[in-house]
Amino acid sequence: MPNQLAPAEVWFPILTQVVFAVVMAVALVGVGLALGKRVKNKVKDSPYECGITPVGSARNRFSVKFYLVAMLFILFDIEAIFLYPWAVVYRELKLFAFFEMLLFMALVLVGFFYIWKKGVLDWAVDETSDEKIQ
Amino acid sequence: MPGNYMPSAAELFRFSPELLLTAAGTLLMIFEAITSPKQKRSLPVFAFLSLLAALALAVAASSDPGPAFNRMLQVDGFATFFRVLVMAIGAVTILISTNYLKQAEHEGGEFYSLVLFSVVGQCLMATANELIMIFIGIEVSSIATYVLAGYLRDDKRNNEAALKYFLLGSFATAFLLYGVAWIYGTTGTTNLSGVRGVLLDPQNAPNAILISVALGLVLVGLLFKVSAVPFQSWAPDVYQGAPAPVTAFMATGPKAAAFAAFLRITMWAFEPVKNHWIPVLWFTAIATMIVGNFAALRQSNVKRLLAYSSIAHAGYVLVALTAASKTGTEAAMFYMVSYAAMNLGAFAVIAHVARKGERRVEIDDFAGLGNRQPLTAAIFTVFLLSLIGVPLTGGFFAKFYVFKAALDSQLIALTIVGLLNSAVAAFYYLRLIVIMYMQPAPEGVDTLPEPSLGIRTALVACSLATVVLGVFPSLVLDIAGRGASFIR
Numbered sequence: 001m002p003n004q005l006a007p008a009e010v011w012f013p014i015l016t017q018v019v020f021a022v023v024m025a026v027a028l029v030g031v032g033l034a035l036g037k038r039v040k041n042k043v044k045d046s047p048y049e050c051g052i053t054p055v056g057s058a059r060n061r062f063s064v065k066f067y068l069v070a071m072l073f074i075l076f077d078i079e080a081i082f083l084y085p086w087a088v089v090y091r092e093l094k095l096f097a098f099f100e101m102l103l104f105m106a107l108v109l110v111g112f113f114y115i116w117k118k119g120v121l122d123w124a125v126d127e128t129s130d131e132k133i134q
Numbered sequence: 135m136p137g138n139y140m141p142s143a144a145e146l147f148r149f150s151p152e153l154l155l156t157a158a159g160t161l162l163m164i165f166e167a168i169t170s171p172k173q174k175r176s177l178p179v180f181a182f183l184s185l186l187a188a189l190a191l192a193v194a195a196s197s198d199p200g201p202a203f204n205r206m207l208q209v210d211g212f213a214t215f216f217r218v219l220v221m222a223i224g225a226v227t228i229l230i231s232t233n234y235l236k237q238a239e240h241e242g243g244e245f246y247s248l249v250l251f252s253v254v255g256q257c258l259m260a261t262a263n264e265l266i267m268i269f270i271g272i273e274v275s276s277i278a279t280y281v282l283a284g285y286l287r288d289d290k291r292n293n294e295a296a297l298k299y300f301l302l303g304s305f306a307t308a309f310l311l312y313g314v315a316w317i318y319g320t321t322g323t324t325n326l327s328g329v330r331g332v333l334l335d336p337q338n339a340p341n342a343i344l345i346s347v348a349l350g351l352v353l354v355g356l357l358f359k360v361s362a363v364p365f366q367s368w369a370p371d372v373y374q375g376a377p378a379p380v381t382a383f384m385a386t387g388p389k390a391a392a393f394a395a396f397l398r399i400t401m402w403a404f405e406p407v408k409n410h411w412i413p414v415l416w417f418t419a420i421a422t423m424i425v426g427n428f429a430a431l432r433q434s435n436v437k438r439l440l441a442y443s444s445i446a447h448a449g450y451v452l453v454a455l456t457a458a459s460k461t462g463t464e465a466a467m468f469y470m471v472s473y474a475a476m477n478l479g480a481f482a483v484i485a486h487v488a489r490k491g492e493r494r495v496e497i498d499d500f501a502g503l504g505n506r507q508p509l510t511a512a513i514f515t516v517f518l519l520s521l522i523g524v525p526l527t528g529g530f531f532a533k534f535y536v537f538k539a540a541l542d543s544q545l546i547a548l549t550i551v552g553l554l555n556s557a558v559a560a561f562y563y564l565r566l567i568v569i570m571y572m573q574p575a576p577e578g579v580d581t582l583p584e585p586s587l588g589i590r591t592a593l594v595a596c597s598l599a600t601v602v603l604g605v606f607p608s609l610v611l612d613i614a615g616r617g618a619s620f621i622r
Contacts, residue, residue, distance in 0.1 A: 096140045110160050117167030 068120050079108050145202040148195050148209040151188040151217060152254050158184035159250035166243025174241060178232045178588075181246035185225040185253065192217045192257075199620075201263065205325060208263035211617035215467055216260035216394040223387040223474050224253040226592050230482045231379040233586035237490040238286055238377070245285060249383065252278035256391035265314040265324040265352075268395045272310070272359065275388050276303050283376040283384065291492075295375025302358070302368040310355025316348030326403040333406040346410050352399060353414060359392035360448045363421040370429075373441035378488055378495075381437060382481030385444045386474040393451060393470055400455060401463055402621040408458050415456040416548060422449030423555040430562050436484055436495050439562060440477070443521060446559060447473050453552050454536045457543040460618050465535035467614035472528030472603045476520040479596030483514040486585045497566060502575025506582055511570050513597050518563045520600045523556055528603030535611070 043049060082104065090097050115121065146153070158181065165177060196214035201207065227249055235241045255275030262268040280303065284296025318324050320340040321332040332340060354365065361369040373381045400411055426446025433439040447469075454466035487503070487510075488495045504511040520527035523534075533556060540549045585593065603610060 093139055107160060110163060114163045114167045 065120075065123060072115060072120070075111065076108070079105070139204070141203055144198060144200070147198065148200065148202045149207065150195060151192040151221070152257050154184060154188045154191060155221075155250045155254045155257070158188075159247045159254070162243045162247040162250065166247070169243075171241075174243060177243040178228050178246055181250055182225055182228045184250065185221050185228070188253075189218055189221040189225070192221065202261075205327070206264040206267050207258075207261045208327075208620075209261055210620040211613075212394070212398070212467075212620040213261040215613060215617040216390060216470075217257045219390050219471060219474060220253055220256040220260065220387050223383065223390065223478065224249050226478045226482075226595060227379055227383040227387070229588040229592040229595075230382055230478070230485050231377075232588045234377060234379050234485050240286055245282070248278040248282050248285075252282070252383070252387065256387055259391040260394040262395065263326050263398070265317060265326065265329075265399075268399070269307070269311055269314060271391070271395070272307060272355075275391060276307070276359075279380075279384055279388060282380045283372060285380060286377055289377075289491075291375040292377065295372045298368055298375075299372045306355050306358030306365065308355075309351050309358070313348050313351025313353075313355065316344065316351060320344040320348055326398060329403040330406065333404065342407075342410070345407055349404055349407070349411055350414070353411065356392060356396045356399070357418060360389055360396065360451070361445050362418050362448050362452060363425045363445070366422065366425065366445045369445055370438050370441040373444070374435055374438045378437065378481055378485035378492065381441075382478050382485070385440070385481070386477050389444070389448065390470045390474060393466060396455065397463055397466060398621055401458070405458075412456055412458055415452055416545070419449050419452035419456050419548060420551050422446065422452055423552060424449075427555050427558045427562075431558070433562070434497055436497055436500065436566070437481075439497070439566075440480060440484070443559065443562075444477065446555065447477075447521075449555070450533060450536050450552060453540050453545070453548055456545060456548060457539040459539060459543055460615075461535070461542055462539040463618040463621065464611060464614045465532075465539040467617060468535055468603075468607070468611050469532040471610055471614075472520065472532040472600065475528055475596050475599035475603065476517045479593060479600065480514065480517040480521070482589050482592045482596065483510060483517070486510065486589050487582065489582075497569055498573075498576065500566060500570050501573040502570075502579070503582075504571035506575055506579075507584075510582075510585060510593075513593050514570065515567055516597050516600055518567055520604070522560045522563045526601070526604045528600045528607070530604055531607040531611075532603075535607075 083101070086097060086101050093100075141149075162177060162181060165180070166174070169177075192214055195209055196211065199210045199214075202209060207213075228246060231245060231249075232241075235245060252275045255271045255273070255278065258271030258274060259268055260271075262271055280296055280300040283299050284292045286292045314324060317329060321329050323329055323332065332338075333345070358365040358368075373385060376384060400408070400415075404411060423446055426442050426444075426449055430439050430442035430446065433442060451466050451469050451473075454462045454469060456462070457465070484495065487499065503514070516527065520529035523529045523532070533552075537549050537552055540552070
């Protein structure tokens, strides 16, 4: 029973973990500082070295396509998430689980087919006519 | 927990209406993607027929009642009653919508697909014998309805309605889910029969305070869905902003299903601790009736007026729930049927008069309707009289049974408040009738086209249902009585 152990024994693994975390962090940053070559210029100091300019108006207009893609990403991401618990209990549920997941995939594929036909994935469409995206 | 998860043929048959509707909704999305605009005209017909087929299956499935899917669903007379009701509501909604969508130039298979998915969710709410299933049903129904509320996406009012409905709806569902977690924590089960078993067991009765908190959280979620005070503020804005056919659907289908879940939770699972929830519902019923009716007095927009009237009607149904008896359950079930018939009909008239862009939804836009289109005005009058509760209409017996059930349970004060409220309600419905018949049409008003075939069918069906319920109420009341005996 854990409550019969002395407090030191109970907390020792956690103490070990904290020590390891501190040592690792200090070591990694220290090694970097000691061995790394340092370059200082304007580009290097910017928050996103390879990204968009961090300063400017936040009210730029983005094409609605970005939002659509973001939403579709979430949908298919959720599909992938469902696969994990399914894989864990697969042996126990046997064929039933197989067909259930097949059905689930088929339904998601219908959604995929639908957005494809609706033209959501056509990025080359002329910007001025939004007829394709409905 | 090893076991056989493969559903048996009998279980699949009990679940067949939902399976059919899901398949039909999915097919509609495929059809929408591959058909030409001309072929798309047959999509509403397909959706309508699949609803009728599912309705027939639901009736057939009631011949073999029992549990399904590891007792998560309970297909019994009660479930069949509400399943048939929400499917009929879905079918009438499709009748009202076709012409509306054509005028708005937004015809599409998605609309009908979403209606079918929403109906599936509502069927789940009616059959669920498990809090998690009720939650999933509410979500399936609500998410489809959020999208429907904002269906005309170029219309600012639609967008506002959809966003408000979505934010407040998700917030309320979170309360419900938190309550479910508490129930699981106190009783160790989410199965409604299991919860009832634990509450009935005097040996290890759960802590009364914990049960009250759990039940309170669940009630918040459910009271929101039926738009009862103090969770009613979303309803007028959403009902006003959404397209009129969608408002008709929202005010009837999800509400009926929410009351089905409400009845199963209060009258079956938590019936052993009814002393905890009766006082809550008593206050809510009174507040809902008063707020709904008095706010409706001041409205100039017809959709908003009917939104407040629908809040008030939820209050009357809550009176039946407060009675906490089999007669009360029957009365609530009967009320939902007659409420659905008269409300769908009234919104069908509004969808017809409002026309493209919904520019004619003020009360004054109905002036002179009695001369301009006598038949439409007459049918609208039937619905309004039924909403008042005039004899020979379904609304009369609905109120009669509710107050009878309340009196049987010695709820004298509640009955008196309810009756006084009915008198207040008569004023704003009668005002609409007076304006329709006594006031001349405004100068330079354009002619109102004849109602479309869909709207005509919906109006005939709804007015027939309203009158039949008012003349032969026992037809439905007997079925409701048999259904009510399953949960009480």
